[in-house]
Amino acid sequence: MDAQAQWTGLDARRLERIGEHLERNYIGPQKIAGCQVSVARHGHMAYSKSFGSMDLARNKPMADDAIFRIYSMTKPITSVALMTLYEQGYFQLNDPVSRFVPSWKDHRVWVSGEGDTMKTEPALRPVSFRDVLSHTAGLTYGGGLPGVGIQHPIDQIYRDLKVRSVGGADTMQQFMDKLGQVPLRFQPGTAWMYSLATDVCGALVEIISGKPFAQYLDEAVFQPLGMTDTAFSVAPDKVERFAANYERGPDKKLKLIDDPFGSDFTKQPGFKSGGGGLTGTSADYMRFCEMLRRGGELDGARILGPRTIELMHMNHLPEGKDLTQLALGTFSETANEGVGFGLGFASTLGQVQTGTLGAGDYYWGGAASTIFWVDPKEDLSVVFMTQLMPSGTFNFRGQLKSIIYASIID
DSSP, X not given: OOHHHHHHSBOXXXXXXXXXXXXXXXXXXXXXSEEEXXXXXXXXXXXEEXXXXXXXXXXXXXXXXXXXXXXXXXXHHHHHHHHHHHHTTSOOTTSBGGGTOGGGTTOEEEEEOXXXXXXXEEOSSOOBHHHHHTTOSSOOOTTOSTTTOOOSHHHHHHHHTTOOOTTOOOOHHHHHHHHHHSOBSSOTTSOBOOOTHHHHHHHHHHHHHSSOHHHHHIIIIXXXXXXXXXXXXXXXXXXXXXXXXXXXXXXXXXXXXXXXXXXXXXXXXXXXXXXXXXXXOHHHHHHHHHHHHTTSXXXXXXXXXXXXXXXXXXXOSGGGOOHHHHBOSSOXXXXXXXXXXXXXXXXXXXXXHHTSSOTTOEEEEOTTSXXXXXXXXXXXXXXXXXXXXXXXXXXXXXXXXXXXXXXXXX
């Protein structure tokens, strides 16, 4: 047994299939410009490699310290930040959000119709902290997802009120007060819909802590964990490390959609989006994952208690159901079969239903095809970074799982 296998239980030669697979299927044919893969087990890095290019126009190879738009991989970080306030006794999961945001006391719920003919009914119970942490609040994305657009009469109200997160200039309080005017898509706790709920979690961090959201993240998460490159904007002295973002055009070729040197991410956003606003590196996100894997602590810095982490990746969907039974809408960062949802993470409930290994893992992804997962049973953390939109173009997670779990030999 080689030294790596002795420390990690992962066969180094089998892990090399990761690079072979990515080069053959994605980098060579230019389906993606470049990517990074990091695999750690039992606290030891077993695999960490960069492939391809971070900027095709400038002919820049993928740098190990490249900075990526992590979009919805912001959500687990925001959820952890909110749960640090839970641990300080500020709220219970079943408490109504209206305890801190009075404008949420009289939510209506959509029944039928649109515009002037729309029928609504009172909410049977208030939206709770659990609801916003688990996307069961009845909020939507207001037609604001790339390539999705308005799908429901409720979305038009979001547009009319200019409820928006990324790029918006609303204060957190204004954002919350606008959402208090929008009818909910469904009765709280009765369905699951990917939504602005985690932007709500970010607003609640600011409102409850009394500190700007970005400052709270920095003090409670980033500084203790040494996540020195994770922020809502890329600093001028780091722009050289910022990867270009691409989409797959109708001709199946890569098209530049965000040049790093002219990107909005090089400026401070007016609204700090807890649902999708962060940029960061593979190394930083691996430190976040390792904190989760270790039950809330890394290198002497404790962010959360182990029992809180365990609570967060349990399935909080009603009656233990999976997303096939509860999900509304067509967009998410996960498949639905055999998948539950906790407080900021999806989780694999059944290997047979999902057709993947790793029962009990918890994970999420981002709009530019970034992914991560933590597997408590296998003591495993994985981070994959690339910049390709939309995120559902290729099943990177499923393919990497097949290769990585097949490399576990202990």
